[in-house]
Amino acid sequence: MNRHQMREKIVFALYQHLLLNKDLKLLTSEIKGDEYYESLIADLSSNEDKYIELISSLLNNWTFDRLAYLEQAILLLGVSELELNEVSKAIVVDEAIRICKEYCDEDSYKYINGVLDNYESQGK
Numbered sequence: 763m764n765r766h767q768m769r770e771k772i773v774f775a776l777y778q779h780l781l782l783n784k785d786l787k788l789l790t791s792e793i794k795g796d797e798y799y800e801s802l803i804a805d806l807s808s809n810e811d812k813y814i815e816l817i818s819s820l821l822n823n824w825t826f827d828r829l830a831y832l833e834q835a836i837l838l839l840g841v842s843e844l845e846l847n848e849v850s851k852a853i854v855v856d857e858a859i860r861i862c863k864e865y866c867d868e869d870s871y872k873y874i875n876g877v878l879d880n881y882e883s884q885g886k
Contacts (some may be wrong), residue, residue, distance in 0.1 A: 768799050769839060769857055773865075776806070776835035786810075798848060806842050813841045820880045833870055836862050840878050855879065 763771075775789035790803050806813070817837050818826045826834060840858040843849055855878045862871040 765798075766857060766860070768796065770861060772799065772802060772806075772839055773832070773835045773861055776838055777831050780831045780834055801846065801848075802839070802842055805846060806838060809842070809845070810838065813838050813845075816881070817841060817877065820877050830866065830870070832866055833862070833874060836866070836874055837877060840874070841881060844878070844881060 771792070772790060775786060778784050778789050779786045786807050787803060790799075794800065814826050817834075821829075829837070836858050840854055843854040843857075844851060855875065858874050858878055859871045862874045866874075
């Protein structure tokens with residue numbers, strides 16, 4: 763499984779977690795064995811509320827709760843990857859946009875791009 767496929771699996775797990783309030787670690791058990799992604803799951807599990815607050819601060823005239831669950835999941839993964847700073851920011855943003863274009867509404871990727879770019883410009 764390549765990194766893009768693993769990101770998709772994490773986004774779908776986050777989606778289920780957000781929608782059904784299921785444990786994220788249980789939803790991602792098939793990804794075990796990859797150190798980078800295990801660190802992502804651990805980071806997301808322990809910092810979810812912090813990341814939701816951070817994303818909310820980056821939204822213009824909008825709230826995190828008003829976003830579609832899939833967009834929330836993509837943003838949470840993107841912010842977690844940016845926080846871990848183990849992959850270049852350009853790759854993180856590109857992957858988020860790619861997943862968004864494939865699974866979200868037609869123009870959602872523009873919003874995802876704007877939020878993640880806004881995050882980057884704050885130098886966090």
